[in-house]
Amino acid sequence: MPETAEQSSEFVGKRIAFLGVGMMGEALLAGLVREGRPAQIVVSDHSSDRQAEVAEKYGVQAGSVAEAVAGASRVILAVKPKDMSALLDEVGAHLESDALVISVAAGLTTAYLEEHLPAGTPVVRVMPNTPALVGEGMSAVSAGTHCEESQLAEAQALLSSSGKVIAVPESQLDAVTAISGSGPAYVFYVVEAMVEAGVLLGITRATATELVVQTLYGAATMLKETGDHPTLLRERVSSPGGTTVAALRQLDDHKVRAAFVTAMEAAARRSAELASGQG
Numbered sequence: 001m002p003e004t005a006e007q008s009s010e011f012v013g014k015r016i017a018f019l020g021v022g023m024m025g026e027a028l029l030a031g032l033v034r035e036g037r038p039a040q041i042v043v044s045d046h047s048s049d050r051q052a053e054v055a056e057k058y059g060v061q062a063g064s065v066a067e068a069v070a071g072a073s074r075v076i077l078a079v080k081p082k083d084m085s086a087l088l089d090e091v092g093a094h095l096e097s098d099a100l101v102i103s104v105a106a107g108l109t110t111a112y113l114e115e116h117l118p119a120g121t122p123v124v125r126v127m128p129n130t131p132a133l134v135g136e137g138m139s140a141v142s143a144g145t146h147c148e149e150s151q152l153a154e155a156q157a158l159l160s161s162s163g164k165v166i167a168v169p170e171s172q173l174d175a176v177t178a179i180s181g182s183g184p185a186y187v188f189y190v191v192e193a194m195v196e197a198g199v200l201l202g203i204t205r206a207t208a209t210e211l212v213v214q215t216l217y218g219a220a221t222m223l224k225e226t227g228d229h230p231t232l233l234r235e236r237v238s239s240p241g242g243t244t245v246a247a248l249r250q251l252d253d254h255k256v257r258a259a260f261v262t263a264m265e266a267a268a269r270r271s272a273e274l275a276s277g278q279g
Ligand SMILES: NC(=O)C1=CN([C@@H]2O[C@H](COP(=O)(O)OP(=O)(O)OC[C@H]3O[C@@H](n4cnc5c(N)ncnc54)[C@H](O)[C@@H]3O)[C@@H](O)[C@H]2O)C=CC1
Pocket: 019, 020, 021, 022, 023, 024, 025, 044, 045, 046, 047, 050, 065, 078, 079, 080, 081, 083, 086, 087, 104, 105, 106, 127, 128, 129, 130, 181, 182
């Protein structure tokens, strides 16, 4: 398991600026605060209401982008891709010479980030996901041209406060975005559908939700703890001539498996479009 930010001696005493504390920024911030370092964090958000809400909820400092970036050794960028160019101009004007810049924006490449920051700035591109909020996130990281191994490790240690972290070649980050970045939304979509079906079958919404959520949690835990192939686990549920095969046949007839493939291809394509400025 990678060293956590708490365990990393590199982490001690370093100030972290969070620029943009919407859904994803807050989820990553929550992990660091859980590790007990709120005094080192300063947040900045264009929405003053949002900035104040997050600063109060997590007991962290707040300020303008310039105030947050000045004196920060790590700068986390968590704004929408369309807002990144303006933010990078502002960040560049105040960035410390040894600061590491970490972006979570979908699609935006390290080359794009480097182009908009002072020459030689070390950058790390990350694709995290929202389960980071509860410490069960999945992040994939790639280093930019000027980022040293130790700086990539530093970014990994920082992100490990909110879940699992892997390093991947940057060419794979659009696919990663389609899998784990957007993935929680597919799961919530399936949950919605199963709960609706439960209600249709006469179960109360509360009970149907409880049944679906625990089923999902149990199935995910089995996948993680046994390491067994999903096909094997599915076959163990499917009695010959029973209820499960009757249901799965309907999913196949409705091409649900194929729909997941085309949906995820669309997500990866969209990620690549964001990189080429079609955001
Ligand atoms: N929501 C998700 O599941 C995931 C999001 N991401 C990426 O995270 C980034 C943020 O996404 P969300 O948190 O969902 O969006 P969001 O809209 O919830 O948050 C963005 C925040 O940035 C603030 N903002 C905009 N311009 C700013 C600026 N110049 N300075 C300071 N704050 C500024 C906004 O007021 C807002 O609070 C995006 O680039 C997205 O691609 C990556 C992985 C998963």
